[in-house]
Amino acid sequence: MITDGLSYPVSGDDGLKRLLIGSVLGFASVLVLPAFLLLGYSVRVLGDAAHGGTEPPAFDDWGEMFVTGLKATLVAVVYGLVPFGLVVLLAVTILSGAAVGGDAGGLLAGVGLLGVLLSVVASVLVYYLVPAALTNMAVDGQMGAAFDLGRLKRVLLSGDYLLAWLAPVALAVVLNVVTVILVATIVGALLVPIVQFYVQVAVLYMFGRAYGEVTGTAEGRQTPTGAGAGRDNSDTKLR
Structure with a gap:
């Protein structure tokens, strides 16, 4: 999977063209709007990889890609509410403990530190869950599929998906070293x-492929739900 993932970003005749477009969008993401386009493309990669695609999708249908990026952002925000809420809670608790002082203050500070640990765990779980949720959304064609935990459970508990989740850790280390050198x-x-874009697409491919292998989407055994939902294997569109 890792070997295929590393070759995937530049596969096909337009590999260099896609790489350059994605890189420009990544560089321009500080302007916000390009970030939504890039996120929409990321969802497209997840969906196509899940369907067994062997090369990244093209940068086209920019309007649809932008809307998909907005939907993906909303999904990430919803899943991120738990760790964000814990961070806010622990900040308030620690500040309250400092203000109260004494034993009560120490107790509040201790609760705050526990909140720090819980927020870290929650953040890791969110990072583990969101790629699968976005792939489910891409395959199904509906935003609500991103929150269908019943369907996601099978993917999240699989060894293939765990490997796809761990691979970015190793790639991130390599990326940081390369970045420092560059x-x-x-x-x-x-x-x-x-x-950065190259590594991002490689990682997304591994997530999407793991989803496809676990659910049977890559072999065509899973059919998107909902009338007219989904794209074909090369162009999954969200409604």
Whole structure:
């Protein structure tokens, strides 16, 4: 899976073109709007990989891609509410403990530290869950599918998906080393967005492929629910 993932971003005749477009969008994401386009494309990659695609989808239908990016952002925000809420709660608790002082203050501070641990665990769980949720949304064609935990359970508990989740950790280490080397020179710094987009697509492919293998989507055994839902194997559209 890792080997296929590393070759996937530049597969096909337009591999370099896609890489350059994605890199530009990544560099321009500070302007916000390109970030939604890039996220919409990420969902498209997840869906196509789940269907057994062997090369990244094209950058086209920009309007649909933008709307998909907005939906994906909402999904991530909803799932992120739990760790965010815990962070706010622990901040308030620790500040209250400092203000109260004494034994009561120490108790509040202890509760706050426990909240820190819980928020870290919750954040890890969210990072583990969101890619599967977005892939489910891409395959099904409906935003509500991202919150269908019953369907997601099978994927989340699979070894293939766990491997796809762990792989980015190793890739992130390599990416950080490469980034440090590249930023040492002006020319190298210009290559950073390209490397980042390359790794991002490789990781998304691994998530999508793991989903497809676990659910049978890649072999066509799973049919998207809902009338007219989904794209075909090469172009999954969300409603």
